[in-house]
Amino acid sequence: MDKIIIGLIVHNHMGVMSHIAGLFSRRAFNLEGILCGQIEDGTRSQIYLLVKNDIRIKQIIKQLEKLYDVIDVSICENYDQTLFDRLHEFNNR
Amino acid sequence: MKYTGAEIIVKSLEREGIKIVTGIPGGANLPIYDALYKSKVQHVLARHEQGAGFIAHGMARCTGKAAVCFATSGPGATNILTAVADAKLDSVPLIVITGQVATSKIGQDAFQEVDTYGLVLPITKHNFFIRNINELIHVIPEAFRIAESGRHGPVVIDVPVDIQKQVIEFNDWPEFEAKTDIVEIDISEIEWIAEKINRSEKPLLFIGGGINASESTDLLYSLSKKNSIPVTSTLMGLGCFPSQDSLYIGMLGMHGARYTNYILDEADLLISLGVRFDDRAIGKANEFCPDASIIHIDIDHSEIDKIKESDYSIIGDVGYMLNHLIPFINSNSRSDWISRINQIKAQYPNYYQETKDIFYPANLIHVISTLVEPDTIITTDVGQHQMWVAQTYPFQHPRTLLTSGGLGTMGFGLPAAIGAALTNNNKRVVCISGDGSILMNIQELATLADLNLNVTIIIMNNRQLGLVRQQQELFYEKNYFASKFETNPDFCAIGRGFGIRSYDLDGNDKPIDILIKSLKEFGPSIVNVPIHDAENVLPIVPPGAANREMIGVL
Numbered sequence: 269m270d271k272i273i274i275g276l277i278v279h280n281h282m283g284v285m286s287h288i289a290g291l292f293s294r295r296a297f298n299l300e301g302i303l304c305g306q307i308e309d310g311t312r313s314q315i316y317l318l319v320k321n322d323i324r325i326k327q328i329i330k331q332l333e334k335l336y337d338v339i340d341v342s343i344c345e346n347y348d349q350t351l352f353d354r355l356h357e358f359n360n361r
Numbered sequence: 362m363k364y365t366g367a368e369i370i371v372k373s374l375e376r377e378g379i380k381i382v383t384g385i386p387g388g389a390n391l392p393i394y395d396a397l398y399k400s401k402v403q404h405v406l407a408r409h410e411q412g413a414g415f416i417a418h419g420m421a422r423c424t425g426k427a428a429v430c431f432a433t434s435g436p437g438a439t440n441i442l443t444a445v446a447d448a449k450l451d452s453v454p455l456i457v458i459t460g461q462v463a464t465s466k467i468g469q470d471a472f473q474e475v476d477t478y479g480l481v482l483p484i485t486k487h488n489f490f491i492r493n494i495n496e497l498i499h500v501i502p503e504a505f506r507i508a509e510s511g512r513h514g515p516v517v518i519d520v521p522v523d524i525q526k527q528v529i530e531f532n533d534w535p536e537f538e539a540k541t542d543i544v545e546i547d548i549s550e551i552e553w554i555a556e557k558i559n560r561s562e563k564p565l566l567f568i569g570g571g572i573n574a575s576e577s578t579d580l581l582y583s584l585s586k587k588n589s590i591p592v593t594s595t596l597m598g599l600g601c602f603p604s605q606d607s608l609y610i611g612m613l614g615m616h617g618a619r620y621t622n623y624i625l626d627e628a629d630l631l632i633s634l635g636v637r638f639d640d641r642a643i644g645k646a647n648e649f650c651p652d653a654s655i656i657h658i659d660i661d662h663s664e665i666d667k668i669k670e671s672d673y674s675i676i677g678d679v680g681y682m683l684n685h686l687i688p689f690i691n692s693n694s695r696s697d698w699i700s701r702i703n704q705i706k707a708q709y710p711n712y713y714q715e716t717k718d719i720f721y722p723a724n725l726i727h728v729i730s731t732l733v734e735p736d737t738i739i740t741t742d743v744g745q746h747q748m749w750v751a752q753t754y755p756f757q758h759p760r761t762l763l764t765s766g767g768l769g770t771m772g773f774g775l776p777a778a779i780g781a782a783l784t785n786n787n788k789r790v791v792c793i794s795g796d797g798s799i800l801m802n803i804q805e806l807a808t809l810a811d812l813n814l815n816v817t818i819i820i821m822n823n824r825q826l827g828l829v830r831q832q833q834e835l836f837y838e839k840n841y842f843a844s845k846f847e848t849n850p851d852f853c854a855i856g857r858g859f860g861i862r863s864y865d866l867d868g869n870d871k872p873i874d875i876l877i878k879s880l881k882e883f884g885p886s887i888v889n890v891p892i893h894d895a896e897n898v899l900p901i902v903p904p905g906a907a908n909r910e911m912i913g914v915l
Contacts, residue, residue, distance in 0.1 A: 283490060286482060294483045330663035336487040336507065 271300065272325065273347045276315040276332065277340040280306050284337045288315065291335065297328050301352040312339065318352050362532065366494045367392035367525040370458060371400045373501035376534065379429055381783055383407055383416040387433025389473060390460030392525035394431075405783065405812065408804035410437050412776040414444020415802065417455055419780020422763045423738065425574065427454035427508040428780070434460045435473030438480065438519075443770055446484040448515035450767025451597065452570060454508035455515040457481075463523040464492070477519045486514030494527045499535055512661040513574055546685060550675055554656055555689030557673065561630035561654075563698050564590045567613070569642075570597030570766070571635010571659060577680030578602070578759045581634070584687055589695040590632065591702055593621055595642045596766045598635070600756035610702060614642040615902045616748045619709035622900075622908040624702055628653040635659060635679045638668035639767070648907035658682050712899045712913055713753065719872045720892050722749045722821060728873065729791065729819065730755050732880050738763060738781045738790045742774035742798030745827035748898040750793050772801030775818060779805060782814035789815045789880060796822040796849065806859040809885045817879050818887045823894040824849050831897045835912060836904070856887035863887040 278284045285304065292299040301318035319328065332341045364372065370393055374382065383405040386394040397404055407413035410432040420428035432441045438459045448455040462471040478490045487507050489500050497520070504516040558564055572581055578601045585592050585608050592602040593613045602609055611618035613625060622644075625631075631653040636642070643649040646668050657664075657671035658679055665674045675682055713723035726749055739754060740763040741747040747764060756762055763781055765773040778792035799820050809816055830844040856863030864879055866872040866888065879886040899913030 282492075283478060286479065290482050327663065327667055330665075334661075334663055 270321055271318055271349060272321045273344040273349070274317040274319060274329070274332070275340075275342045275344045276317065276338055277307075278313050278315060279337040279339065280311055280313040281337070284313070287335050287337060288317075288332070291331055292328075295328075295331060297324065301355075303351070316344070316347075318349070363528050363530045365392065365396065365525065366491075366497055366520065366527050367396035369494070369497045370501060370520070370525070371396040371402065372534075373498070374402060374429055375400065377427070377502065377505050381405060381420065382429045382431060383413045383780070384431025385410055385413055385433065385437060386431070387437050387460065387473070389434035389462055389522045390431055390437070390458075390520075390525070392522060393458065393460065393520075405779075405808065407776070408807050409802065410440035411443050411772065412802050412805040412808060414441045414455070414457065415447075415770075415773055415776035416780040416783070416805075416808070417457075418444060418448060418453055418773070419740065419763060419777035419782075420784045421448075421453050421455055421780075422451075422777065423760055423781045423784045425454075425576065425760070427456050427505050429456045429458065432457065432459050433473065434462055434477070434522075435475045437473075438475055438477040442480060442484065443768070443772075445481055445515045445517060447765055447768040447770050447773065449484045449486065451765065452513045452574060453515065454513040456504050456508055457515065457517045459517060459519050460525070461490075461519045461521040464521045465523070467521065477517065481517040484515070485517050486512075488517040489519065491518065491520045491524055494524050494529050497524070498531070502535060502537055546675070546677060546682070548685070551682070551685050552689055554673060554675070555686055557630065557654065557656065558588060558590070558632065559689075559691045559693070563628050563701075564588070564630040564632060565610070565625065565628040565653075566590050566592040566602075567595075567631050567633045567636055568592060568598040568601055569595040569634070569636030571679050572598055572601040573635075573759050575635060575660070575678050575680035576759075577683055580680055580683035580687065584683055584690060587687065588690050588693045589699060591624070591699070593617075593625065595636055595639065596751055596764065599751060600761045601759050603757045604755045605757070608699075610706070612751055614644065614908060616752060616898050616900070617902075617908065618711055618752065619900050619911060619914050620702075620706045622902070622911060623705050623709055625650050626652070626909055627701070627705075631655050633657045633659075633671070634683075637661075637664045640668075643669065644902050644908035644910075645906060648909075709914065711752075719866065720890065722746070722892050722896050723753045725819075725821065725890060725892065726750055726753045726793070728876065729793070729880070732877055733789060733791060736761060736788070738778075738785060738788060740764065740774045740778040740781060740790065740792045742792075742794040742801075743769045743771045744795045744798055745823070745831065745896070745898050746793055746795045746798075746821040748828070749821075752898070771798040774798060775802050775809070776805045778816045778818070779809055779812065779814060782816050783812070787815075789817065791880065792816060792818045794818060794820050795827065796820055796824060796846070796852070797826045799852070800850070803855065806856065806861055806887075810860045813884050815883065816885045818885070820852055820887065820889050821892050822849070822852070822889055823892050823896070825894060827894075827896075828898065831901075834897070835901065852887060852889045861885050861887055863889070865889045867891045
C-alpha cells in the first residue's frame with residue numbers, strides 16, 4: 269500500500285493541531301490529509317493522518333509519540349481511503 | 362490565600378528551588394517583575410534576551426537542573442529564540458517565561474505582539490500558552506517536569522499580561538509528581554548485550570551528552586576499565602571520561618583526532634551511550650564503523666535507528682542500564698586490541714606541533730590548561746577556537762566544558778560563563794572565545810561587570826571568521842570573501858569601557874605572567890591574544906565525506 273493512515277488520540281485544545289502539522293513540516297515528512305474531530309466529552313480529539321508509506325514511517329510515529337499532547341498513536345490497518353478523496357463533496361451539498 | 366498570576370509564577374519557581382533567574386523586564390512582563398521585587402529569588406539583569414537565555418544555559422548545563430529566564434513580549438521573545446533552539450539541540454533543561462500582550466488584544470497586531478507560541482513550537486520540547494489563570498498553578502511545575510524528565514529540553518510558557526495581574530484565591534498548592542525516568546528493564550536484554558560485549562574482540566565505547574545527563578561518568582569508567590574498552594567521545598561528551606586515561610581515544614568526527622577516526626574503522630562492536638549519531642560526529646552515515654555491530658542505549662526512543670540502524674538497542678537512562686550491565690561484564694585486558702590501538706595512535710598522532718609559542722593556538726590552550734585547576738569550567742564560543750579547545754584541552758571532569766554543540770551558536774561563551782560562575786561561587790570560569798564570536802554577545806560584559814564574577818575571557822584573535830576562512834581555503838578555491846574583518850576593535854578599550862580589567866598579549870614580553878594574573882586575580886578580566894591568522898583546525902573531514910577521508914593526515 270503506498271499510503272497509510274495514522275490514528276491519533278490527542279488532548280483537545282488550541283495548539284495541538286499546530287504541534288502535529290509543525291512536526292510534519294519541520295521534519296520534511298509529507299502529510300497528505302487530515303481529518304479531526306472531538307470525541308468523548310470533548311476533552312480529547314481523534315485525528316486521522318493520511319501519509320505516504322515509506323521507510324521513514326517508523327521515525328514519524330516515534331516523533332508523534334513524543335508530542336506532549338498526543339495520548340495514543342496507532343496505524344489503521346483496514347480503512348476506507350476514499351473518505352479523504354470525497355471531502356470535496358461537502359462543498360456541493 | 363489570594364495570589365496574582367505573577368505571584369503564582371514567582372511562588373512556583375521558589376517551590377521548585379529556584380534561587381536565581383535572569384532576564385529583561387518590559388511592558389508585558391512587568392507584573393512578574395513586581396512579584397519578583399517582593400521575593401527572595403535573585404534576578405540577574407542581562408543586556409539582551411539572548412544573553413539572558415545563555416546565562417540560564419550556563420546555570421543549567423553546570424548543574425543539570427532546569428534554569429529559568431524571563432523575556433517580555435515581541436522583541437523580547439524573538440531575541441531569546443536562539444537560546445531556546447540551542448537548548449533543544451543540546452538537550453538543556455531551560456524554562457523560558459515570556460510576557461504576552463493582554464488576552465483581549467491577542468491577534469490584533471498590538472504593540473510588541475508576536476506569536477510566541479507559534480515561533481517556539483518547533484524549537485521546544487513543549488510550549489504552553491496560558492489562557493486561564495487556573496492553568497498557571499499546574500503549568501509551571503509541569504514545565505519543570507517536562508524540562509527535567511526523559512531527554513531534557515526547553516519549555517516556553519507564554520503568559521498574557523492581564524493574566525499576570527488577575528487575582529485568584531486558593532488554599533493548596535498542587536503536590537509535585539515524583540520525577541522518575543526509571544523503567545522496568547528486561548534482564549535478558551542486559552545479559553544479551555553483556556554477552557555481545559564479552560564476546561567481541563574490538564569493542565569501542567562511543568559516548569555523548571547522555572552520560573552527563575544521566576550522571577553516569579563513574580559507571581562508564583567502571584565499564585571501560587573492567588573490560589578494557591577504549592572510549593571515544595562526541596563534543597557533548599567531552600569530560601565524561603578522563604582524557605589522559607590510556608583507554609581514551611579522543612573525540613571522533615569532522616575534527617576528531619586522526620587516530621580516532623581510523624580506530625573506529627577497525628571496531629567490531631560499537632557500544633553507543635547517550636549519543637544521537639550527529640553528522641559532525643559520524644560523517645557519512647553508511648560508511649561509519651563499517652565492520653561494527655551497533656548497540657545503542659538512549660533515553661529518547663526516536664534516536665534509535667534515526668540515522669544509523671542499530672543491531673541491538675535499549676531505551677532508557679544510560680546510568681540505570683550501566684548499573685545493571687556491569688555485573689555481567691567479564692574482566693578482560695584485551696591486550697591485542699589495545700596494542701593495535703596504540704599502534705594506530707603512534708602512526709597517526711595529533712596534528713599539532715609542540716612549541717613554546719604562545720600565539721600558536723594549540724599551545725595557548727595547553728598553557729591555559731596548566732594554569733588552572735583540573736575542574737575549572739571552560740566555556741567556548743563557536744569556530745576554530747572551539748575546535749582547538751575540543752581537540753587539545755585535557756578535560757577530566759563532567760560538565761567542565763560548556764559549548765554550543767548542536768546549534769553552534771556564536772555568542773554562547775560569555776553569557777554561559779556568567780551563568781556557570783553564578784552557580785559556582787568559588788570557581789574560576791574561563792571563556793575561550795574568538796574575535797568574531799565575542800562580539801555577538803559583547804553587551805553581556807555589562808552584566809559581568811555588575812556581578813564582578815571570577816570569569817576570565819580569552820579572545821583568540823585572528824582578525825577573521827577563522828573557520829569560514831578555512832573552509833573557503835579548503836573547499837571554495839581560496840575565494841576568500843566576507844571572512845576577514847576590515848577593522849579590528851580594540852578589545853582592551855572595550856573591556857575597560859565596561860569597567861573590566863583588560864590585557865593585550867600583543868607585543869607583551871611576559872605573556873605567561875599576564876595569563877597567570879588574569880586567571881588568578883579576583884573578578885572578571887579580558888585577555889586579547891593575537892594568534893597566528895593562517896592556522897587551520899585539522900584534521901577536517903570534508904562535508905558529506907566518510908570520517909576516514911580526513912584532510913590534514915600526513
